[in-house]
Amino acid sequence: MADMELTGAEIVVRCLRDEGIKHVFGYPGGAVLNIYDEIYKQTAFEHILVRHEQAAVHAADAYARATGQVGVAIVTSGPGATNAVTGIATAYMDSIPMVVISGQVPTAAIGQDAFQEVDTVGITRPCVKHNFLVKDVRDLASTIKKAFFIAATGRPGPVLVDVPKDITQHSCVYEYPKSVSMRSYNPTSKGHAGQIKKAVQMLLEAKRPMIYTGGGVVLGNAAPQVTELVRLLGSPATSTLMGLGGYPAPDPLFLGMLGMHGTIEANMAMQHCDVLLAVGARFDDRVIGNPKHFAKEARRIIHIDVDPSSISKRVRVDVPIVGEVAQVVEEMLKQLKASKEQPDQTALKAWWTQIELWRAQDCMKYDHTSAKIKPQYVIEKLYEVTGGQAYVTSDVGQHQMWAAQYYPFDQPRRWINSGGLGTMGFGLPAAMGVQMAFPDAQVACVTGEGSIQMNIQELSTCKEWKLPIKVILLNNGYLGMVRQWQEFFYEERYAESYMTSLPDFVKLAEAYGHVGIIVEKPEDVEPALRDAFGKYKDRLVFINFLTDPRENVFPMIPAGKGLSEMILV
Amino acid sequence: MRHIISLLMENESGALSRVAGLFSARGYNIESLTVAPTEDATLSRMTIVTRGSEDVIEQITKQLNKLIDVVKVQDLSDGSHIERELMLVKVRASGDLREEMKRMADIFRGRIIDVTDKTYTVELTGPGSKLDAFLQAIDPAAILETVRTGASGIGRGDRIMKI
Numbered sequence: 122m123a124d125m126e127l128t129g130a131e132i133v134v135r136c137l138r139d140e141g142i143k144h145v146f147g148y149p150g151g152a153v154l155n156i157y158d159e160i161y162k163q164t165a166f167e168h169i170l171v172r173h174e175q176a177a178v179h180a181a182d183a184y185a186r187a188t189g190q191v192g193v194a195i196v197t198s199g200p201g202a203t204n205a206v207t208g209i210a211t212a213y214m215d216s217i218p219m220v221v222i223s224g225q226v227p228t229a230a231i232g233q234d235a236f237q238e239v240d241t242v243g244i245t246r247p248c249v250k251h252n253f254l255v256k257d258v259r260d261l262a263s264t265i266k267k268a269f270f271i272a273a274t275g276r277p278g279p280v281l282v283d284v285p286k287d288i289t290q291h292s293c294v295y296e297y298p299k300s301v302s303m304r305s306y307n308p309t310s311k312g313h314a315g316q317i318k319k320a321v322q323m324l325l326e327a328k329r330p331m332i333y334t335g336g337g338v339v340l341g342n343a344a345p346q347v348t349e350l351v352r353l354l355g356s357p358a359t360s361t362l363m364g365l366g367g368y369p370a371p372d373p374l375f376l377g378m379l380g381m382h383g384t385i386e387a388n389m390a391m392q393h394c395d396v397l398l399a400v401g402a403r404f405d406d407r408v409i410g411n412p413k414h415f416a417k418e419a420r421r422i423i424h425i426d427v428d429p430s431s432i433s434k435r436v437r438v439d440v441p442i443v444g445e446v447a448q449v450v451e452e453m454l455k456q457l458k459a460s461k462e463q464p465d466q467t468a469l470k471a472w473w474t475q476i477e478l479w480r481a482q483d484c485m486k487y488d489h490t491s492a493k494i495k496p497q498y499v500i501e502k503l504y505e506v507t508g509g510q511a512y513v514t515s516d517v518g519q520h521q522m523w524a525a526q527y528y529p530f531d532q533p534r535r536w537i538n539s540g541g542l543g544t545m546g547f548g549l550p551a552a553m554g555v556q557m558a559f560p561d562a563q564v565a566c567v568t569g570e571g572s573i574q575m576n577i578q579e580l581s582t583c584k585e586w587k588l589p590i591k592v593i594l595l596n597n598g599y600l601g602m603v604r605q606w607q608e609f610f611y612e613e614r615y616a617e618s619y620m621t622s623l624p625d626f627v628k629l630a631e632a633y634g635h636v637g638i639i640v641e642k643p644e645d646v647e648p649a650l651r652d653a654f655g656k657y658k659d660r661l662v663f664i665n666f667l668t669d670p671r672e673n674v675f676p677m678i679p680a681g682k683g684l685s686e687m688i689l690v
Numbered sequence: 691m692r693h694i695i696s697l698l699m700e701n702e703s704g705a706l707s708r709v710a711g712l713f714s715a716r717g718y719n720i721e722s723l724t725v726a727p728t729e730d731a732t733l734s735r736m737t738i739v740t741r742g743s744e745d746v747i748e749q750i751t752k753q754l755n756k757l758i759d760v761v762k763v764q765d766l767s768d769g770s771h772i773e774r775e776l777m778l779v780k781v782r783a784s785g786d787l788r789e790e791m792k793r794m795a796d797i798f799r800g801r802i803i804d805v806t807d808k809t810y811t812v813e814l815t816g817p818g819s820k821l822d823a824f825l826q827a828i829d830p831a832a833i834l835e836t837v838r839t840g841a842s843g844i845g846r847g848d849r850i851m852k853i
């Protein structure tokens with residue numbers, strides 16, 4: 122038996138099985154028919170048929186974000202692959218481990234402008250961690266193994282394997298490699314001992330420390346270590362949009378999210394600290410604003426990141442530490458505990474007094490007396506009704522920021538959104554990925570009427586799989602974030618940001634076989650949510666909240682401005 | 691600042707496009723790029739001449755290292771090194787020019803590798819500045835065609851890049 126030959130299609134399926142994959146998201150087509158024929162015959166994993174390839178990739182991506190395992194999607198050649206590109210780029214920007222298997226025209230037809238041919242490896246090159254074109258069936262298993270290895274290690278990311286149709290027909294002896302060794306790819310895992318020592322000393326001497334955590338803390342499973350470090354130092358902490366849940370948000374040491382829509386206290390503490398520890402974060406433009414403005418304040422910066430190219434890219438740092446964040450922070454904890462020195466409590470007290478003054482400005486307040494539904498209120502009620510335990514996916518825009526601001530995540534991998542690429546249409550397929558991974562969990566997709574229409578066809582997939590997702594539509598009739606920028610920066614010329622002729626979302630939900638609810642008054646918000654998570658617990662419920670169309674996201678730092686140049690309510 | 695960066699990479703199809711794509715996607719400039727397999731046919735050696743501030747060069751080397759196919763990266767400009775470029779120049783070689791071109795080729799230690807009634811093809815090797823100097827030294831109207839390889843570089847003395 123050991124020497125029995127398998128076809129390429131059988132090998133693809135066996136590799137996925139041997140990799141321990143339980144769920145694959147995809148869409149069949151000519152070039153992958155052989156693979157689908159083998160999927161039909163097997164029971165090791167479930168294949169979830171989506172309604173558009175973009176959704177397959179987003180679902181696989183969110184599956185990875187929620188579980189920490191590598192997500193898998195299969196698409197066909199040509200349009201299958203191009204439809205997948207937005208999903209791949211989304212995963213790449215947020216460093217999500219994922220393997221995408223794409224069909225390709227037969228090797229002999231490559232370059233002939235064959236039917237459904239596109240240079241998938243070429244098109245995806247700038248938005249994958251790596252990609253492969255398999256030209257020999259004997260390389261197929263080892264290539265797939267490498268793909269999983271590369272996707273999951275170092276700074277994670279999507280890896281694409283392009284498989285020509287004839288390769289799926291050819292056969293060879295199957296052997297799935299147990300391990301991978303690549304001379305060209307050896308990500309650093311352990312941080313430099315000398316640098317770690319320097320960092321610990323710097324933190325002990327800090328008078329105004331600040332800890333800023335990013336998506337790397339979530340992806341690197343370093344939340345427990347980082348939480349312990351913050352508490353040990355008594356330091357204030359903040360998270361980026363991608364890092365939310367990396368430190369428990371309800372904790373008093375947490376100052377809220379930082380950045381363009383961050384809190385006053387977080388942004389001001391970033392600007393006025395004397396030692397800044399950045400963990401798994403990359404100082405991007407939505408986080409620190411203008412790097413020149415950021416650099417005006419003197420502070421020493423320690424930066425821990427698994428990717429050396431993230432260090433000193435936008436901001437010069439004093440102590441760079443390349444390594445896996447969990448390992449590095451663990452080592453810092455060890456040294457801190459062993460040290461005879463203590464943080465300067467007097468200085469720390471003065472620092473906190475200052476921070477509390479910023480916090481007292483209560484920058485997240487909003488009008489609770491309005492007769493209109495305030496979107497912030499919907500999110501607060503969602504938090505209450507779900508006991509803060511839901512997986513919350515979102516699309517992109519104002520609703521995304523409100524979800525990030527008003528749902529205080531107390532654990533990692535619960536907040537699932539497209540931070541880097543900012544992909545509208547991510548939320549619903551992402552919720553599918555999460556719900557497939559955790560069938561019994563509460564999963565809410567916070568969305569807008571613009572975003573939800575970018576992948577609304579997936580309501581059909583949700584019906585097929587009976588996914589009890591709750592779609593929380595904050596419907597203000599506008600592409601809200603565009604409208605907000607037009608109000609602030611374009612003298613209220615609302616160019617193409619208002620949508621007329623929106624569908625009747627209740628009927629639409631019902632047409633797909635789900636429960637639709639419309640909510641027009643603040644007092645109906647909570648009962649509707651209670652129904653969704655109670656009475657209709659096992660159904661997909663689509664709640665259309667008609668919210669105040671004039672509401673804006675505050676605070677806001679205009680693009681290109683500095684962290685202390687916030688616009689408040 | 692001009693930098694000359696050397697790299698060893700897996701001799702895989704598409705490897706060159708990963709490097710070229712990286713430079714264009716991130717807005718780095720490439721002055722020249724040469725690539726060929728090494729004595730180990732599974733490896734290619736590439737020399738890239740680029741310009742940028744220290745910060746940019748640091749990012750370029752980090753980003754190159756991040757490419758999965760890249761095995762080793764070295765900024766040759768960090769230490770003493772040798773660089774050479776090959777140029778082939780086709781020049782007019784009729785009448786008075788015939789003797790003149792022969793003499794110039796000799797002065798620059800070039801070799802005439804192809805001859806017709808009316809033309810010479812001169813092969814010239816050296817640092818880029820020497821090739822520039824040759825082109826400036828001869829009558830511009832006599833230059834019919836030039837082709838240059840771009841610089842190849844190697845460290846001096848014990849400075850070795852190998853895996």
